[in-house]
Amino acid sequence: MKETLEALLNEALKKVELAEDERSLQEVRVSYLGKKGPITEVLRGMGKLSAEERPVIGQLANEVRDQIKASIDLKEKELEDIHISKQLEEEKLDVTMPGRPIMQGSRHPLQSVVEEVEDAFIGLGFNVEEGPEVESDYYNFEALNLPKDHPARDMQDSFYFTEELLLRTQTSPVQARTMERHQGKGPVKIVCPGKVFRRDNDDATHSHQFMQIEGLYVDHNVRMSDLRGVLDAFVKRFFGEDREIRLRPSFFPFTEPSVEVDVSCGICKGTGCRVCKQTGWIEVLGAGMVHPRVLEMSGFDPNQYSGFAFGMGVERLAMLKYAIDDIRHFYTNDVRFLSQFKRV
Numbered sequence: 001m002k003e004t005l006e007a008l009l010n011e012a013l014k015k016v017e018l019a020e021d022e023r024s025l026q027e028v029r030v031s032y033l034g035k036k037g038p039i040t041e042v043l044r045g046m047g048k049l050s051a052e053e054r055p056v057i058g059q060l061a062n063e064v065r066d067q068i069k070a071s072i073d074l075k076e077k078e079l080e081d082i083h084i085s086k087q088l089e090e091e092k093l094d095v096t097m098p099g100r101p102i103m104q105g106s107r108h109p110l111q112s113v114v115e116e117v118e119d120a121f122i123g124l125g126f127n128v129e130e131g132p133e134v135e136s137d138y139y140n141f142e143a144l145n146l147p148k149d150h151p152a153r154d155m156q157d158s159f160y161f162t163e164e165l166l167l168r169t170q171t172s173p174v175q176a177r178t179m180e181r182h183q184g185k186g187p188v189k190i191v192c193p194g195k196v197f198r199r200d201n202d203d204a205t206h207s208h209q210f211m212q213i214e215g216l217y218v219d220h221n222v223r224m225s226d227l228r229g230v231l232d233a234f235v236k237r238f239f240g241e242d243r244e245i246r247l248r249p250s251f252f253p254f255t256e257p258s259v260e261v262d263v264s265c266g267i268c269k270g271t272g273c274r275v276c277k278q279t280g281w282i283e284v285l286g287a288g289m290v291h292p293r294v295l296e297m298s299g300f301d302p303n304q305y306s307g308f309a310f311g312m313g314v315e316r317l318a319m320l321k322y323a324i325d326d327i328r329h330f331y332t333n334d335v336r337f338l339s340q341f342k343r344v
């Protein structure tokens, strides 16, 4: 019996030694230590042994069982360690590897210019107002002193939905609506950025859709010199401190008197070049004193109040500032164009 147990022990230890994975080790455990295994059988047959043999064999059987169990446990731990090391090796991450670059977009140059212009006027005490792109004939034309027979109201020049509804041709209706909300009480000091639409054939300098920023200041005793001062401050901030403005007489139905505003050429400093067509000046704005009839129609008493207004095209400002030669660059969204305006 003693020899049988010793043989069993050796045999089991060898099998543990040879076990290559968890499953074969488990098989060894079941076959030697399980309920139907040889050791259990020895322990069950103890009754048949003599009184002297019983404790000796009993103890030996227990020792053999414990030794087999210990060697299986040890092997199990070894296999687990091997498994973990293998997994660590296989799933190794090189945390020093450079990451995939994240492509970052940039603000559209027109949006940057709008924000820059807004900031300049906010600094001068103006508020920003916005309004609908689909306008009524009344706010887009009538309230701005463009009567029914005015040539600018020609169906050929605007995008009409119905007789009464159209895509706004200027942002001026926002100013008219804002004045109306003020119910005849000043001051109204606003700039209005937004898209406008005009039937036009697109080319390098024209687009049927473009952006404008218009401004309006209505209060007691607002004068032409205030207009000049505000536009001069804006131009110096937007184009540079060395720039000057000059006003030339012009005509708009909604302002009287009206002016066209030129900025001194930043390329030739006034001596004449291709950009300023040898004049030393570049036209960038239209402006004037708000027509008394316009004030009146929006609820302001022209005997109590006066105001100035101005308007500029955002694309034109951007083209002058960044030397862009074709307005269509703004709408074709070529990343080679857009990425040049990344702010770092």
Ligand code: 2U9
Pocket (backbone or CB within 6 Å): 144, 172, 173, 175, 176, 211, 212, 214, 215, 216, 252, 254, 255, 285, 286, 287, 288, 290, 291, 294, 309, 310, 311, 312, 313, 314
């Ligand atoms: C109200 C009263 C007056 C807005 C004005 C201009 C002159 C002007 C053009 C510049 C280039 C439009 O984008 S452009 O083609 N604008 O010359 N706009 S005064 O005058 C107003 C507006 C609203 C109630």
